[in-house]
Structures are given as structure tokens and as C-alpha cells.
Amino acid sequence: MSDPSEALASAKATADRLVKAKRLNACLTPVGELRKALVTQAQAAHPSGVLYGMPVAVKDNICTLEFTTTCGSKILESYRSPYEATAVAKLKAAGALIAGKTNCDEFAMGSSTEHSAYGRTLHPFDKTRVPGGSSGGSAALVAAGAVPAALGSETGGSVRQPASLCGVVGIKPTYGRVSRWGLVAFGSSLDQIGVLGRSVHDAARVLSVISGRDPKDSTCEERDPLRLPNVPESLQGFVIGIPREYFPADLDPAVRRACDRAVRLCKELGAAVREVALPHTAYAVPTYYILAPAEASSNLARYDGARYGPRFDGSADVRALYRTTRGEGFGPEVRRRILLGTYVLSSGYYDAYYRKAQQMRALIAQDFRNAFDRGVDLLFTPTTPSPAFKAGEKLDDPVAMYLSDIFTVTANLAGLPAISLPIGRVKGLPLGGQFIGQAFLEDEMLEAAYALERVVPATEEA
């Protein structure tokens, strides 16, 4: 689109669709405010932008000038950032419309969007189920057709897992591909902004816009924005590795069937397929659940009620203010991870946990390099061990919840790009498969995803 009247129409239509999707509790921005903001943005947007008029919802842990940024937490209730994330600024510069803030697990900690202070988000296909998380609001809005794309964030699968569960595409770029400026930190060495989209192309073109160097983030690589590849005719010349550790004997048979079908289709497209070993995979979840909470315990220290956010106690004693504000402002999952992270960094435990986990992280990354060094271009695995689970099912069992990240955390630990796309249904519920690519070779990964997306019967039972 390039006509101001079309952008305005898009803004209004988006607002209407978001009203319809209200029952999902996926968007945290009040509808009235959102409608007004969309119209204002459409009027201000420059028609030459490559995303002119395209509505993009933004996960609530990414700072925007337009709306509050609460991270799904009571401790940032009504918090309005005085600056916006680089990714958001780039979207706006490209003419996109920021279509509200999406619900998420508090500070992106969770895999079901049940850990939000603002209520859980419903799965768009089945309200008794979860949309996945932590970017569950973004995934649900895209799946419900309210927006073509949304920003999410990943620390350990938080874009790909909900994408898989909601039947949409989710991309987690290489660490350092997209600026983290304005992404509220959870596990800084793992965090990346990612994109959820209706299609590979919708997600990829948003990623292309938000990628590239940023002088405000020293972990963002000095690179030009990602260039979008053409949709390939075939996968001739591609070598796809199938890591055996991602297909354990007890894997859900439906998940296995869906993956087998996808692999068969890749072969039919001309790809060579080969089994590979990533021997340290079993240690990924424990490694992740040491490193991410360790960083989180430090990153979340700033929420103390002293400078911004609500105070839960007016007590004159600053220690009491900290205790009450943090005790009441954070939900149970965040508190659990802060305690865990504090513990693993404590003197006397640092070597046994944090340092060892860092060493394991290096070994996990080496596993991938070894596979790629042996001529494999991409890996293909299931994104999640199961389709969407029931709300409440894993709330009392944090370890069961953590295990739903088992296939996704490895890419975060290794800093690699990965994309999840729908590859079939299990009893009507969507299921995703993922390609994991080599660092900064998102273009190859996208080519494979484009090709598979065209042929895979994503809405058929596996």
C-alpha cells in the first residue's frame, strides 16, 4: 500500500479486528486508546516506507512511546517509557503502525502466558488451552488474524514455542542481529527480539526492517539489515541435518509423524537429509535454567519502587520498601527465578553452577558448529514436544513447564537463528517444526522455510 487513505483504512480495520479479538486477552492496550493511536500513526506514517500501513503488535516487554510497557507485571503497572526501542523506531520509520501491546508471561518468564499480572491469554482455537509463551499475546493476535505480524522476544523459545502452539510463523534471529535497545532485559546474553507472522514472508519482512546495527547496543552486530531471499524453486543443494536427540523414543507419535512428513517434503524438494548428533542437548534445559535466572536476578534488581513503578509500602525504611515492593510487585514465577539466579551466583555456589553452566553452554554451541562444519546447512526439529496444553496443567509443576522449552532453548544458548512454521495439526491443534540455521545466515534458513511452507499441509492432521 502507498496511499494515505489505504493506511487510514488499515488502521481502522485493525482496530476493529482487535476489538473482535478482545476475548483472547491478548492485547493489553485499551481499545479506545489503541484506535486513536492507530489513526494518529496512519496519518503520520510516511508512504514510502516498506511496511507502510502494516499493523504490527508489540510484546509488552518492548518499550514504546505510544503505550504503557508493563512486561505483564504489577511492578511496572502504568509504566510509560520515555523512549522507544530501536526495533519499534525502525518499524515506525518503515511506515508500520504499532498496533498495541501484547500480553506475555511476566518479564517473559514462562511458556504459557499464564504468568501475567493482567490475566492469561486464551488459545485462539480452544479457550481452555494456553497459546504458549512468553510471547503468547503476540502469537494469539496473529493466529486470530487481528494483525499480520507482531514483535515478540525470545530468551529460551518464547517466540517459536507460542508460534508452534498457535499455528503461526515465529522467527528468532541470530543473537546480535536485532538491537536489544528498549527490550526489557530478562537474560541479556540470550534475549533477542523476534517476529511472529501469518506467513514466513510477513515475519521475514518485519525482521528485515528491525535488523541491523545500532550504536546504542554493543551486543548488536555491525551489519547491514537482513536482505530477504527469493522464494526458491527447490531445495536442491541444501543439506538438512536431523539431530537424533530431538526425536527421543518417547516423542509424541503425532509430533513425530508431522516432522517425518515435513522432512519427506524437504527431500522431495531436492534437499539432502542426514542424521546428526548434538550430544550435549540433554544439558540444555538445566544450563538454560541456571544462566537465564542468574542474569534475571541482576536485571530485575532495578525494580525496587524507588524511582518508578508503584510502591507497595510507604515505609520510611528503604529495606522494607524493597521487600514489600518486590514481594508484592513480582509474581511467583519471577520470584522463583530471582531466588534461583541469586543462589547460583552466590559466593560458594558460583563455580558449581554459573561457571559450569557457562562451560556447558560453550559445549552446546560447539555441538552445532561441529554439525555445520560437517557440511550440514540447517537443522530440522520439532519446535515443541506437544501441541497446546490445557491452562493450569503445568502451573503447579514448574519443571514440566520448563521442559516445554526443550527443543527451543538450544538455539538461544548457541545464539543461532531459528524459525518455527506450522507443519500440521494434532486433533485440530497446530504444531510447528523448526529450522535452526547458522549464525547470521538467516537468508538460507528463510529460503528453506519459504520452500517448505509452500508444500506442507499445515492445517491437515499429521
Added chain:
Amino acid sequence: MAAPASWETVIGLETHVQLRTASKMFCGCSAAFGAPPNTNVCPVCLGLPGALPMANGLALQLAVRAALALGCTVHSRSVFARKNYFYPDLPKGYQISQFEQPLATEGSLSYLSPDRGIATATIQRLHVEEDAGKSLHDRFPKHTAIDLNRCGVPLVEIVTGPDFRSPQEARAYLLTLKQVLEYAAVSDCDMEKGSLRVDANVSVRRVGRPELGTKTEVKNINSFAYVEKALTVEHDRQIALLEGGGTVEQQTLLYDAKTNSVRPQRAKEASHDYRYFPDPDLPPLVLREEFIAEQQALLPELPAKKRERFVEKYALSVTDAAVLTADRSVADYYEAVVHAGADAKAAANWVMTEVLADAKDHADGLRVPAGALANLIGLVRGGTLSHQAAKRVFGEVADHGGEPRNVAEALGLIQVADTGVVTGWVSEVLVSHPTEVARYRSGETKLLQFFLGQVMKLSRGKADPKLAQRVLEEKLVA
């Protein structure tokens, strides 16, 4: 009181020095001192959600220069680490510092110990970090106010070994450290503005014992004047404890200058476990060899070297050379005076007396241009001006500027070497002091100085003193 000779004090110092940068360590905010509270702040130094640090390149250059000036090994790879603790003037809940892999290690600094002559302090490490904000407890009754202007200002922390054997030595080291860092232009080292802060580890042991006693950490020593006092108070306290059969408890103490005493930091203020870990927001600091060499090349000649050179090149005493090199701008000024043609010894005397006295009284520094002083010294040497007159000219030039010769002429201070005129003054003096003339002639020749003084007075300092003396001697003999 205990016999002090039987105890030996062991002191190590941790010095925080603010680097002289326009902006902060990890953001673009001004690092200036004295702005209205909370005006030099941004999302980064306020620790707002989502903000990220970017290391200040100039601060890193200055830190490397400081390390090189202290003879440290600068590491090609060092790592920023987070030091975690809760305090209201620490907005992120952690301070970005360096821990396991500091910027530099293994340096040393020679200084003049009042007890042992030239002594060498080991510099164990030098690392880069950001400053915290300020908690103001006395601004509003019953409230603590927070000023975050200082938050994020770049610092280096310089840690010595347990090398000092007396509070006086510790102070001598600190003054030398300040001098070196001022020379290297990495910091203004102003303790009163907090740009140089020192914490001390203090322990005592029986003379001759190799093992160290239990140490305490003394904080809040915020002026050079207090360094010796605070450390003396603490070593006296420890000795008294041990003499009384007690033990020293390892703790952090705060020095109170008002009462000249130390008190334990409240347990709540003491943090025990900082949970250091590498800061994931900042990649390891990798410094190329050429970069380090560039910083080395940018270092000026340091005070010790300059002192030696002054002694050798200008034939000055060690003491004079030390006075002249204490401050880099004074040393540069002295050399400029010499280069402009002044005699080295005379220039040294002028700089150490008139110039430094004038600089002390006037904030605007060295007010007489080096060339002008050289000319003035030349006028004295050539007999055109008396030393007394030259001092007046110096004052005039300092206050109002101008060429010394013109100023001297305008003031009528040019020495009169005309025998006729001088003889006139001499005769007048002798006529008006007949008693003294008689005493002189009866052998009290030391009165010559009295007559000379009278001649200078009468001539308003203009009489050439050598000529006047000669004429006086002739007339008095006659």
C-alpha cells in the same frame, strides 16, 4: 599507651579516581560536577527498563594511560562485570565494574617515604568502573534525597598491596599518585569534589612477625588532611585493643572527621556477597597492541623522570627540582622561562618564590608570561633593575600585563648607573648621618650596609647597588 615501637602498621589503599571525560562511562550524559540534582541523567544512567550501556572510548583511553603511568601490564582482553547490591543511589541494582579480569595488573609506584626514603608501592590491579549516585541524608528532614548526576561517571580503582608501614607513608604515596595522575591528565584528582576517594585496609602486627594481622577497612576519608588522621586513629585503636588482650574484628569502619574517630558501618550498609558475574550487555574489552602503544606515546614525561632531568640538565638541587616538578604546569612554565633565555638557577629561584606565591594568591594561575619573566630576569642580570625593583615590576606585570622594561621605565625603576647622580645621593646620605659616619670611620665597617640601605631608600631603589657601594666606600674612607 602502648609502646608504639613494638607494633608495626600495615596499610593497603584502594583509590577511586574519576576520569577526566566530558561524558559518563556508559552514556552520553555530562559528567560535570555541581549541576542541579538529577539534571545530567538519561535512560541508561537512570537504569530505566530496556536501556543498555555503551562504553565511553575516551574513558578507556584515559584508564589505559593511568595504568601505563603506574607501570601496569595492560591486558589485551578484560571483562566488565556486574557488582550486585541494593542501594537507592544505585539505580540498576548493580554497578558495572571489572572483577576476575581487570584492565591492568602488576604495576608499581615509587614515592618518597618519610620513614624509609624512596619506597615502592605495588599496584595489584587497576580496573574501570562506573560511579554510583549520591544519597543526601541532610537535605530534607527525615528523608533521604537521591542525586543521580554522578551515577555512571567513569572511575578507575587502583589497588595497592599491603605496602605501607605508617599513615605518613600512605599519605606520601597518595600525594605521589595524585601527582602522577594529574601529570598524565587522566583526572583532576580533587578530593574535595570527590574525584579522588580512598579506602584503606589497616592491620597491625608485632614488629618482625611475617604474618598479617586481622584487617579493617576504613572508608569515608574524604580529604588529604584526614588520611593520616584517620589511619592513625585506626592503628591506635587496634593497638589498644590488642594491648588490652582483645582481638581485632574484621569489619568496615567509617571515619568521622568531626570527632576524629572511626565507627563501624551499620550491618545493613555492609554488603557481603556482590554476586559478581560478567556483564552480558558489554562484550569483553579487547585492546589492540597498537592502541596501547598509542596511549603510551600520549603519556607525558612523568614527575620522577622530570625531576631527574631537571637536576641533570639545569644543575638544580633535588629539592628545588622536586618543588618545580610537583605540578606539571609549573614545570612546563619553568622550562619555558629557561627556553626564553633566562639563567636556569635564577629562573628556578624566581619560579619557586615570586611565581608560586603569586599563583597561590590568584586562581588564574601563572599570570606572568614565561617570556616576560625571562626578560625581567635578564634586566636584573644586566644591572638595569635591582632585585627589589624587579619584584615590583613582576607584581605590576602580573596585575596589569605589559613588557617588563616598559613597565619598569613607566614606574621609574630603571637603575641609575650614572656616577654623578649616585655620588649626589651618597653625599646626601652621609651628610644627614654624621654620627654613623664617625662610627664607621672608627672601625664599625659593618655600617656600610646601613648606608647602602639609606642610598637605596633615597633613590627609591633606582641606584645601582654595586656602584653605590663603591662610591660609599670611597667617600667613607676619605
